Amino acid sequence: VSILATDDFAGTGALSANWTAMTGASFAPERVSGVCGGGHGSARYGAYYSGISWPNDQYAKVTLKSPVETASDNGGGPQVRTAVGADTSYFLQSNTSESRIYKGVTGSFTQLGSDGTAGAVNDVVYIEAVGTSITGKKNGSTIIGPVTDSAIASGKAAVFLTPVNVAAVIDDFEGGDFSGGAAVQPSLMLLGVGS
């Protein structure tokens, strides 16, 4: 696994230039005192990370922050394979009732699996697309999938919010791929230990 992009949403105001509002959303999210939220009331917010080129196999994750959306079938989360110029992606949406994986193809949304466990403050919610395999995780454990789906082959990692509770926020976006090979191991030799 390699981390390709991160954002802690520090500060207040528009997202950095690395982000682009996604098609289908009413607005891009904004930085709200160091987290990522809406700014225009109850609406659909979304932005993809356009600062890099994304490989087809990718993951995205965010941390749910207080307050977490309480309305079922709303909330926020990470998104992968987000199209440029079309409302197309896979995303994991969490709130205090449930978590769900959807695929959207030009604005038509399909739920791919049953409800995963509810989200709570500081939960890390994650979605990955590897080949045709789509998986949703929370705090490192699989909650939905894997399920095979071939509708969307490529796109960009993203974040989104569909808050009914307009204060609902997420934080700490991370996106990456699976090409990094083995994780780098700390080398005691470099410290002169064991030599």
Add this chain to the structure above:
Amino acid sequence: VSFYLVPIEGSGTLADPRRPKYVRALGVAWLMADFGDSAIVWANATPTQDATIGANADATVVPALDSSIAVSATQTALDGLNIPSQWLSAGMTYRQVLRVVVGMAQLVQYVTGVLGQSLTVAGHLGDTFNSLPLGVRNALTSAAAAFGVDTSGLTGSSTLRQILFNFGQQCAAGLIPIRLGDL
């Protein structure tokens, strides 16, 4: 653990997403592969819940995966959901059949994604490749290239039914890893 063939319900909006009919109401874990407006569903359901699903005229509860298929009944179930069934034969198991069907679903999904709109299968299974709209032909060709499909048995006069089966059969054989519960 159960498999169902059911229609898709929902208008496709965020408030009313497409989902397998009847299944979400069971309150059990499930996953689905959509095939146009139909779904192949894995569900962690009980026999009682199976009976609830099976009581619906437009739903089919798949028998034990490794038992031999009842050819006629299986054809009827697939035909009712506009899923090609010409390839069924005695001695096949439900697992073998479902793996091909889920494989065919992948082609429908891929074409839908490329076109940005649903591939209409109902009423078009007998259409030949050459008679399909250019966008559909291009999407099918793109799918073959993207997944490395062996198309040597297909020609311009191959029907959509044959094309779907060719793809589904190769998926079932490992072209695409099929992840749908324990299928």
